[in-house]
Amino acid sequence: MRVFKSIEDVEAAGLSPPVHGVVHRVVKGFIDALEEYGGAYDPDDDGWTILVEGGDEDAVAAEIGYPLSDALFEGVFREDGCFVGCVLHNNQFGYSLVFVDSPKLAPTVRAKLIEECDAGAAR
Helix, strand or coil, rough: CECCCCHHHHHHHHCCCCCHHHHHHHHHHHHHHHHHHCCCCHHHHHHEEEEEECCHHHHHHHHHHHHHCCCCCEEEEEEECEEEEEEEECCCCCEEEEEECCCCCCHHHHHHHHHHHHHHHHH
């Protein structure tokens, strides 16, 4: 599990393409969306992005406060070999989650992400 609270965090992480591009777009999108509504991004108040590389699902669950299999995603989509989703804890604080789609990803978590993608496509 890797946590990203700024673009500088993304650049310092040494992620390989295409994961770097996905994480960069998600972090930048989070920051830009908050600034668009007149606020300055503060990760302690607003949330941050977590990269889930597979095998680290328990650490992510500890970070967000519940198992990923119980997460109520606001939406999930696929991008460049990753699943991207968001979970909100209240009207302000949330986590953007980037899951690398690999055999190391827990099958139950991957199945939930696929189900969420399919549900979003059906809407």
